Amino acid sequence: MTRTFVCHAADVPANGMKQCETKGGLRLLVAHSGEQYYAYQAICPHQDVPLCEGLYDGSVLTCHQHLWQWDIKTGAALGLAEAPLEYFEVKLEDGAIYIVPPNALxxxxxxxxxxxxxxxxxxxxxxxxxxxxxxxxxxxxxxxxxxxxxxxxxxxxxxxxxxxxxxxxxxxxxxxxxxxxxxxxxxxxxxxxxxxxxxxxxxxxxxxxxxxxxxxxxxxxxxxxxxxxxxxxxxxxxxxxx
Ligand code: FES
Missing domain, CATH: 2.60.120.10 (Jelly Rolls)
Structure with a gap:
């Protein structure tokens, strides 16, 4: 299965987030929550604002610009948000975070x-x-x-x-x-x-x-x-x- 290297797990703070870029130039927001890592689009779906500048409490991500919010485990819109986040399937291998094509289901x-x-x-x-x-x-x-x-x-x-x-x-x-x-x-x-x-x-x-x-x-x-x-x-x- 094709996989794309994103970053090392150690680069992402515990229950924190980090913006990363793949070799192919895809910008992603990688977030850690509990034992898991999640990857989403790096830019807010509302306007051109990097989500890494927002607030993240380990479960809910808030864009600082107009306070749209998302559930970090699913990318689902919460509160004022009018659009979900684009989700990327993540695979953790030997301390490295990859994105892999999503399960067709x-x-x-x-x-x-x-x-x-x-x-x-x-x-x-x-x-x-x-x-x-x-x-x-x-x-x-x-x-x-x-x-x-x-x-x-x-x-x-x-x-x-x-x-x-x-x-x-x-x-x-x-x-x-x-x-x-x-x-x-x-x-x-x-x-x-x-x-x-x-x-x-x-x-x-x-x-x-x-x-x-x-x-x-x-x-x-x-x-x-x-x-x-x-x-x-x-x-x-x-x-x-x-
Ligand atoms: S730019 Fe992010 S909520 Fe408006």
Whole structure:
């Protein structure tokens, strides 16, 4: 997995923060909280003000200019803030802090904004699998068990009914969830087909296990189900399925 060196952990004060720049010129704010390091955009999302000039108490970051605030563990907007911070996934290795490409589940629109612990639970049960070009992941009518998130590569997704499918499919983007029938009640068979158009890396998660995690967190479950309804409607409308 590609990783980019940011700084040495020793350079960041305990429960403090520091602005760093990668070799490629990416400026980041690195913050320490408890046992963890977090990396965010270096500049306030409101105006051109470096966040390292702000106030940080070890859990909440405040921009000194207009007092926008963020939760350092998630980058979520607090109080007056009107936008979250752009988050970078951090890896700590041998005392060095790197940023790594985010887990595709964290980019998935379907799970955006859900409770961090619930999302980590879903990430923990996901399996990464690689498929060759031309692999059919499932066909209309196949039994439903897992849902998928595209990590890299290209997948064509075609909505269908019985043995028919719509002529044109959808090219899925990185972070897009498909196979979402695994989250629907009374839907034991696939209603779409999915095929890899090139070598693709996917995260694969058992639908029943995801539902169990969501049942324990009704607020996140409600958010996911609302997005799922919108997603299904969007695909059905765009495919012309009746
Ligand atoms: S510039 Fe940061 S809150 Fe306005």
């Amino acid at each position: 964290k980019m998935a629109e379907l799970f955006a904004g859900i409770n961090g612990q619930t999302l980590e639970g879903i990430i923990a049960i996901a399996r990464r699998e690689e498929y060759d070009e031309g692999t059919t992941l499932y066909r209309v009518g196949d039994p439903v068990e897992d849902l998928y998130v595209l990590e890299s590569g290209r997948v064509n997704f075609v909505i269908g009914r019985e043995d028919r499918t719509t002529p044109a499919g959808f090219m899925l983007r990185k972070g897009e969830v498909f196979g979402w029938a695994a989250l629907l009640d009374n839907q034991p068979q696939r209603i779409a087909a999915a095929t890899c158009l090139e070598k693709s890396s996917l995260l694969r998660v058992n639908g029943r296990e995801v539902l169990k995690l969501l049942e324990a967190d009704p607020a996140s479950a409600f958010a996911v189900m609302r997005r799922l309804a919108a997603l299904v409607t969007r695909y059905l409308a765009a495919s012309g399925a009746k």
